[in-house]
Amino acid sequence: MRLYILQLWAISLFAVAHSFATEKEQPYIDFIDAQVTVTPDFNSKSVTGKVIYTFKVSAAISSFFVDAQQMNITKVVLDDKTTSFEYDDKKLTVNATLQPDTNHRLQIEYSTTPKKTLYFVHDYQGRDQIWTQGQGKYTSNWLPSFDDMNEKVTFDLSVIYKKGYEVIANGVLKETKTVNDSLQQWNYDMTQPMSSYLVALAIGKYDKVVETSKDGIPLETYFYPEDKDKYEYTYKHNKEIFDFLVTEIGVEYPWQNYKQVPVKDFLYAGMENTTATIFSDAFVVDKIAYNDRNYINVNAHELAHQWFGDLVTETEGTHHWLQEGFATYYALLAEQKIFGQDYFLYKLYESAEQLTALSQSEGATSLLDPKASSLTFYQRGAWTLFALQKLIGEANFKITIHNYLKKHSFENVTTADFFVIAQEVSGTDLSEFKKKWLENIAFPSQEALDILTQYDFIKNYLALAGERTQPLAGKWGTLVKALEFPVNDYLGQEAVYQLSGDTSQEAIALYDKAFETNNLFVRQAIASSLSSVPTSLKEQYETLLEDESYATIEPALYHLWANFTGDRAKYLEATKDITGFNDKNIRILWLVLTLSTPEYNKAQHPKYFEELVSYTAPEFHFTTRQNAFAYLESMNAFTDKVLLNLVNGATHYNWRFRDSCRKILDKLLQSETYQKKYVDLKVKLSQSELEYLKRKMDL
Template identity: 50%
Template structure:
């Protein structure tokens, strides 16, 4: 009976998220963070909250998921250890209009939200970084999962002096100790707990200042200094553009960007500190095919839409992702041109149409909607709304919305009301059609996009059916996108003179011709010299397949090319060499071992997955590869984890691999 009463008591004490913010308002948090055994992923520290009580209550709580040790002291005298595994609960007869201080001491080894990279291995890129959105900061820091609880977090972090420590806010002091440095970061405004962040690693940094004087701090690995410019290209230009376009000054003390290994997403807009995947750290050649510009602009836009104003709950998620997607496109339009802007919107519309035709279309206000809906439909809706009310009313409405609700939480109606005020229009029908309706109104979107002569010209080109113009399209002045459409519809139309086109069109030629006509051989060979890793990869494979008698020539030409960060060209080259008798036979064992090495944890998951894919295609697996695959099946990146688990499952169907896998798993 006593056990039952304790459980019942805890159930009553733990208020729902909305109730907590009605009863208590947490103002500030001062945190001291230290790290223990890094191979065991230990983090500990103290955090001091100051808060006001709004209504009578017999308890408050702080989220703390799966902590090893946690205890509190209220107002310097009332000790507590009431903890249910997810919440630290403080029992006390709290009275309204009273101010309190809560000191918490904790220790834990988080299995998500904070990631310890490569500390189990001698080699690799040792890092620690956090990801709060979707994972909850409360897995490593006693905090609040409810995004409606906004707190000013100041982080103090002590770590090995050989590493850089980056966190939210402004670095106000570095205390040099014997073997460590204590970094003091200060925030001046409140934020939701999921936006609390830190990143630790070996970095260099370059800084610029925005037109308004905001420090822009851009981090990079010391060995990647030559990649700094193409990685961060247009950063200052986009920052200045967004401040002017949005009409509200950047709300934080500085803006930092940090690449990390094996990140869960492309990027994350932690307040003043964007963390992004280091696969976007690229050279000038890779910039053509894979660059950081859109992710850069998207996460920057979130500093206003998501960080400054934050959704109350998932129903209004488009206020963050739709806005960030739309404003990122506006920033890119300022760089690349309006044709680029309309082309991206057109591609969004095609993706949403496919979703609709598959019966998967949902309302923009459905919290269970797909990313495609939140991001891309959200952006299209803002494009259409701006068209409907006009530039001036739209921009003024956005500005008023941000200023009125800054550092607070918002719902969709908060935004719509401001645009109704500035435009003088009733937007209830617009909301019904574009926000509440599940069906995607494709034809209406297309009508809007056809106002662009670029889109109108693209749609006029069609070689799926007989069209006498098709034979001349590739040498005409139609857009590159239209030419790529022609090539994808009918690659037999390609002639020698068509190789005089742009890099993007030549890339489409490389990827769409499988059987290379002899009369195009020399022109197709020229693709191996293009400044595009995607083009070279496709051309190398197709040339070796079509003209095996010249394979050695192609291998010699591409021997020293690595490709993207995932070494796409290097690995293809190795596989081609391994399958070419008489070519560098004396080095084949070394090349094979190099390919095996790419499956190891010291490389990023994209490189490892590429290597595993090649071994799977060749159906060659030794003990080291399978050991690394088992390791990969426990990776924190769920996509890579699922890929590895599925590959292991497939290999277990073969008796020779099943026994080896079972033995290694037991070890």
């Protein structure tokens, strides 16, 4: 899984709280395969289903269980006989005496309205979209299965849904069958076992493109039919990443095919379900957005998990870095292939800085703490692999990875399993290394720096960064050099940031030079850091509005509008057709600025205000809604529609969005005016919205 928030640069330090058993919960029973048939119903957000497990018993048992959260269990059949069972809303227990070395068959029929794990959303066109998120949420919320990751099963899913939709699940689509005039059945087949949290389902309106990897693996990439023009940049380098990782990891891709499906309002950046990655459609990008927020990293990260996580799976949370650290490291290697070595090193430098800061805070943990932060699991995990590769050498590292994956294929693993092999292959005593990188709470910052400074780029970067506290006069020549052709993205940006908005003659000369680099990232640094624009730079600053970067255009538009009041209409006219990212960053800013510019299109202002309000509605991506709410709050413009959409947002399943809405709502409810308004509006609220509001005020 890749947390969205990392991609957006803001590092979140919340712990991934898992508690998993260290051994198989049911050691004498092995579930082999599962034939699943499910029928989701969009209107009632429920699912009815049947699952048939075959299993082996290795020692006499008198009972066994399957995890099933808050289901209505209608029938249980053991070896062709309907059987009684106990059910406590969490575990379905069958009391039966079973002999050693026997095979059995268990059939469970059920229906349920899952509170989580299976999500029913309307897409942007109001069509059905249904998808799962198993990790951290438990697949047993919609399918009787195993919360224990150590129980690996070959899951074959059959899904019955409306004709005209696409159904994507784990494995290969064997056939589709007509059920009746309106329903169809999709039969998927898996040939290898996996943990239950990797079982997945996605239903929606999609088109797809199928490429074939160098090794003949079908790569199916899905997209909304209306996003045809975004296909190219969303899945840019897709096949290249796949072929690269197969070669780099040195073990053939373990599954039958690989599918990727974007969905709306996803909880994370992406999820590595076996053969079927589901990812946030915030990564569906056009040519310009590709420069700022592309899918490359998440694409490579989830793909790397198909080996690290799906093929070999941690036994418990202590070893979570075996999944996230490895996926992060291999994604970075794939990015290096595409964006170059400076990119790779800069990312490592950046994460070393963050890990050093974390080390000095209360949240510091070792890498083997199951409650470690995601920064630790992902970035310290990746650093550990980079450092290990440096220590034992590239060849030994590759052999270690190969042997580790081969030895433990389709099994569960611990950190010791990996290091036993690394030690064997390299003939090196790794106990000191393990202490430093895995067991100690402090991140080994000095060791990380020693590795990084073997590279000229990092040496040059650190020399420049060392000038930060110098007055401009003392470092002018150094900054000029950093902005000289051919400018390095990172050195150029650093030089601009060191000017920190200074508008002296000396600084202006440097900004002049920075503009002329024509480097997208250097110019982006100007747009975001030079907020009071001197008249002598006005003309150049205006050219930022034409850069191929929505992250540049947004602050540039705002700063120009704020600095040159006489030209506001001109700037608004120049940007009136730009939407920006999927959160509509430019369009929403444009609407807000236009509403504050009486001389520009005054007659249209009511229409523009309506448009701004409309972006708070559920049919838009939650980041668009979040953006619109934030601006409307700053304008103190809470119309009835906004108030209703705000409560709707406060009950959303996506906690980041939900919390931002709740914060605004809590503030509003301190005023009697808004309390009264909500009393008037209560007939328009849904049951769950009403219940939420009742907990906050008298209704």
